[in-house]
Amino acid sequence: MTDTPTAPAAAPPVPDRLSTDARSPxxxxxxxxRDIGIRFNQKERNDVAEYCISEGWxxxxxxxxxxxxxxxxxxxxxxxxxxxxR
Numbered sequence: 001m002t003d004t005p006t007a008p009a010a011a012p013p014v015p016d017r018l019s020t021d022a023r024s025p026x027x028x029x030x031x032x033x034r035d036i037g038i039r040f041n042q043k044e045r046n047d048v049a050e051y052c053i054s055e056g057w058x059x060x061x062x063x064x065x066x067x068x069x070x071x072x073x074x075x076x077x078x079x080x081x082x083x084x085x086r
Contacts, residue, residue: 017054053082061075
């Protein structure tokens with residue numbers, strides 16, 4: 001029997017919509033096992049809290065502002081969104 005390296009497990013496809021908030025219906029822990037990159041209007045973004053590729057928007061934190069429940073306030077930016085595994 002020869003020792004052949006096995007291929008790494010295939011990553012799930014990048015979802016159309018994804019959120020980092022575990023309370024959101026668009027949160028998927030399986031996707032976050034790998035590092036995800038977001039390119040918004042041809043620029044790499046590291047501060048994205050939620051995105052939707054088909055609708056063309058991302059949500060990012062608005063400074064240090066918090067809502068009355070202590071969650072960060074998010075603003076929606078519209079443009080071309082690309083998501084990929086790093």
